[in-house]
Amino acid sequence: xxxxxxHQHLRxxxxxxxxxxxxxxxxxxxxxPAAFRAFIDLLEERYRDARLDAxxxxxxxxxxxxxALCDRLKLGLVPVRKKGKLPFDSIHEDYDLEYGAAxxxxxxxxxxxxHRVLILDDLLATGGTAAAAIALCQRLGADVLECxxxxxxDFLHGREALxxxxxxxxxxxxxxx
Ligand code: AMP
Numbered sequence: 001x002x003x004x005x006x007h008q009h010l011r012x013x014x015x016x017x018x019x020x021x022x023x024x025x026x027x028x029x030x031x032x033p034a035a036f037r038a039f040i041d042l043l044e045e046r047y048r049d050a051r052l053d054a055x056x057x058x059x060x061x062x063x064x065x066x067x068a069l070c071d072r073l074k075l076g077l078v079p080v081r082k083k084g085k086l087p088f089d090s091i092h093e094d095y096d097l098e099y100g101a102a103x104x105x106x107x108x109x110x111x112x113x114x115h116r117v118l119i120l121d122d123l124l125a126t127g128g129t130a131a132a133a134i135a136l137c138q139r140l141g142a143d144v145l146e147c148x149x150x151x152x153x154d155f156l157h158g159r160e161a162l163x164x165x166x167x168x169x170x171x172x173x174x175x176x177x
Contacts, residue, residue: 002038006171009035010151020056024151024173026122030064039065039150042170044072051116054078057131061122065150069120078110078135091139095132104129106136113141124149124169127161134165
């Protein structure tokens with residue numbers, strides 16, 4: 001039931017942001033309170049007993065879900081941001097995009113050794129973004145239990161880039177079309 005609701009509120013935008021890419025638009029999920037709550041309910045249920053210390057949220061759509069989840073689980077939120085956005089001392093990790101490269105940053109004091117964290121973003125594609133977030137967490141000594149997403153594009157095999165950290169997503173897109 002909640003999976004149907006989530007499926008119904010994902011919108012395909014062909015050729016965005018460039019030709020050949022089918023962009024999975026999550027804004028209908030954000031706009032629909034029942035769909036939004038359905039995703040947060042799934043996350044709350046899955047991680048309620050995981051003894052997490054923090055949720056690490058990826059810039060920018062990961063932030064939208066992480067705030068709600070952190071409130072439910074009474075956890076702190078650690079933002080991972082694109083280069084140049086964080087105001088305090090930061091560590092950074094470069095990663096590859098489909099064309100070119102990018103950099104993610106995290107505050108150097110955001111996590112402590114042994115902290116158990118969940119990484120959260122809206123969508124898993126090639127896995128480069130989440131893999132960079134894993135590397136940032138691990139450089140601060142944290143233990144990444146899992147990476148969670150609303151949507152996984154199975155045909156890009158992004159979960160292989162995250163291994164041995166497991167990936168979870170309620171919605172799977174099996175084919176490119
Ligand atoms: P990747 O690093 O390839 O796993 O890409 C994941 C990041 O890019 C996430 O933060 C997504 O929001 C975004 N992204 C990549 N591909 C898509 C897509 N087809 N639709 C929506 N967002 C995407």
